[in-house]
Amino acid sequence: MAMRAQLEGKGKGNGKGFPIRAVIGLFVALSVLAFFLSNNTFFRSSEQVYQQTINPPNAKRPDRQTSNLQHSKTQPIPITLSCESPTATVCERRSTPMPTPHLTTSYNSPSCPEYFRWIHDDLRHWKSTGITREMIENAHEYATFRLVVLDGRVYVQEYYGKFMTRNVFSLWGILQLVNRYPGRVPDLDLMFNCMDQPAVKSFEYNSSTPPPVFHYCNNDKTWDILFPDWSFWGWPEINIKPWASLLKEMKEANEEMKWIDREPYAFWRGNPHMGGNRFDLLKCNVTNEHDWNARIYAQDWKQEEKQGFRHSDLARQCDNRYRIYVDGLAWSVSQKYIMACNSPTLFLDTPWIEFFQRGLVPGHHYWPIRGNNKCRAIKVAVDFGNGHHAEAQAMGKASSDFFQEEVKMDFVYDYMLHLLTEYAKLLRFKPSVPENATELCLESIACRAPTNVKKFLLESMEKTTHEAEPCSLPPPFTTEELQQMQERKANAAKEVAVLEEEANKF
Ligand SMILES: *[C@@H]1O[C@H](CO)[C@@H](O)[C@H](O)[C@H]1NC(C)=O
Ligand SMILES: *[C@@H]1O[C@H](CO)[C@@H](O)[C@H](O)[C@H]1NC(C)=O
Ligand SMILES: *[C@@H]1O[C@H](CO)[C@@H](O)[C@H](O)[C@H]1NC(C)=O
Numbered sequence: 001m002a003m004r005a006q007l008e009g010k011g012k013g014n015g016k017g018f019p020i021r022a023v024i025g026l027f028v029a030l031s032v033l034a035f036f037l038s039n040n041t042f043f044r045s046s047e048q049v050y051q052q053t054i055n056p057p058n059a060k061r062p063d064r065q066t067s068n069l070q071h072s073k074t075q076p077i078p079i080t081l082s083c084e085s086p087t088a089t090v091c092e093r094r095s096t097p098m099p100t101p102h103l104t105t106s107y108n109s110p111s112c113p114e115y116f117r118w119i120h121d122d123l124r125h126w127k128s129t130g131i132t133r134e135m136i137e138n139a140h141e142y143a144t145f146r147l148v149v150l151d152g153r154v155y156v157q158e159y160y161g162k163f164m165t166r167n168v169f170s171l172w173g174i175l176q177l178v179n180r181y182p183g184r185v186p187d188l189d190l191m192f193n194c195m196d197q198p199a200v201k202s203f204e205y206n207s208s209t210p211p212p213v214f215h216y217c218n219n220d221k222t223w224d225i226l227f228p229d230w231s232f233w234g235w236p237e238i239n240i241k242p243w244a245s246l247l248k249e250m251k252e253a254n255e256e257m258k259w260i261d262r263e264p265y266a267f268w269r270g271n272p273h274m275g276g277n278r279f280d281l282l283k284c285n286v287t288n289e290h291d292w293n294a295r296i297y298a299q300d301w302k303q304e305e306k307q308g309f310r311h312s313d314l315a316r317q318c319d320n321r322y323r324i325y326v327d328g329l330a331w332s333v334s335q336k337y338i339m340a341c342n343s344p345t346l347f348l349d350t351p352w353i354e355f356f357q358r359g360l361v362p363g364h365h366y367w368p369i370r371g372n373n374k375c376r377a378i379k380v381a382v383d384f385g386n387g388h389h390a391e392a393q394a395m396g397k398a399s400s401d402f403f404q405e406e407v408k409m410d411f412v413y414d415y416m417l418h419l420l421t422e423y424a425k426l427l428r429f430k431p432s433v434p435e436n437a438t439e440l441c442l443e444s445i446a447c448r449a450p451t452n453v454k455k456f457l458l459e460s461m462e463k464t465t466h467e468a469e470p471c472s473l474p475p476p477f478t479t480e481e482l483q484q485m486q487e488r489k490a491n492a493a494k495e496v497a498v499l500e501e502e503a504n505k506f
Helices: 002-007 041-053 114-122 133-138 165-180 243-256 276-282 301-306 334-339 355-359 374-387 389-406 409-426 442-446 451-459 479-504
Strands: 145-150 153-158 188-192 263-270 294-298 320-325 346-348 367-369 438-440
Touching: 114 355, 114 409, 133 188, 145 165, 153 165, 165 409, 165 442, 165 451, 188 409, 243 334, 243 389, 243 409, 263 374, 276 294, 294 320, 294 374, 320 334, 320 374, 320 389, 334 389, 346 374, 355 389, 367 374, 367 479, 374 389, 374 479, 438 442, 442 451
Parallel strands: 263 294, 263 320, 320 346, 346 367
Antiparallel strands: 145 153, 145 188, 153 438
């Protein structure tokens, strides 16, 4: 596939076991399936517990830009991009951005979604030591770029993979954040890894402080700091639109296609050549001999591209009652599209998580599929849902609502802002522009971009400053809360296991 070709050979080869496979793994699968288990009172009550701990009166506000101006309702300031001048790709502008005038005056913005609390956890390794310039420079070998924000201006030094759209769209996303909240993103210096797999292996840092590296996913053996992936701003090679546009389209499509009128199967479509789990899943497809209630399709992206992406419109892939999610070589960007379908997701167990993942509750937002007999587990899930419509629809709605409400772009930006603010508090030095870095601005990224890339850049560009306060960051989880979450997970798995066992009797 085009994207593959583009990425191949861009791996770092640093020989230190950084298994970066330049693969774009993650593809969008589309998939499907289903069902339920909602209304679990256990889940409910622990959610209530969390609610009470949010928003403590002393919640700390980011307070760098200090103006104490009382704010009368400020008008959003338009953000414009012009590629007309011949020097348009040079970032010549502006003085320091105007700080939003009411930053420190409001302590009562609504709390951010629960999953924001993991920000504290992701940064825990540097809590006592802080982050020095040396630590950042030592993280060089894991990074595709280094990014510095200084007085509201953004500088980047790209190490490799310069033309991968994931680099471009990740940088674009950060730039949108800076423009959206003028004067609000603190001075900082960070290393970012744009590859598929996380880089910072915990076993290499048993007794030393790990290098701080930002990345899109991690697992329990890696310590990369989670950051939203590029697909929120678009993925032109496979025609995935910016998330804001897609969410809206999906909402409309979901309303048109009632759950009850959907095909009563579990659907998955994607690139099967992305890891063993996907390959295994192919075995669950319907054949003349058996029907596990799964409908599995292989996506050939090359073919799709030729046909103008007619069969991969994500907003139109919600016509089955259940979706299947399966990871790729690491996390899969497909997850959010699959789970926003209003159809319950049969979620094949995965070690990989992305930033929002930690807000999803098994048994409430999705049906966990574990163990070796996945085809049978899928069949049990579909049969159950088809016999319990209310539960199935409640689960489909819970996950759609989660993405529509808690992972909408406003919160994606707020997550980035809070994460970067907390990160910057740990810095033990004053950032400066690295030797070979260049300044980034809208013009320098967008003006010379190829047409298909430019289209998504413009579509995902923030058109005005955001004048409301960001949500307020809730405190870290307590040990007790973490334990409750573990129990919740175990309980959901147990409930599913019981159903599977019962089904086995027949
Ligand atoms: C860290 O600990 C693990 C398990 O105890 C061990 O296998 C590994 O070699 C250690 N790594 C280092 C760098 O000491
Ligand atoms: C799964 O089965 C359907 C129906 O027979 C078929 O159209 C489809 O191509 C199969 N999928 C794969 C990946 O072979
Ligand atoms: C900056 O670029 C020059 C020339 O390519 C190179 O020699 C130097 O090592 C670079 N410095 C840094 C800090 O990367």
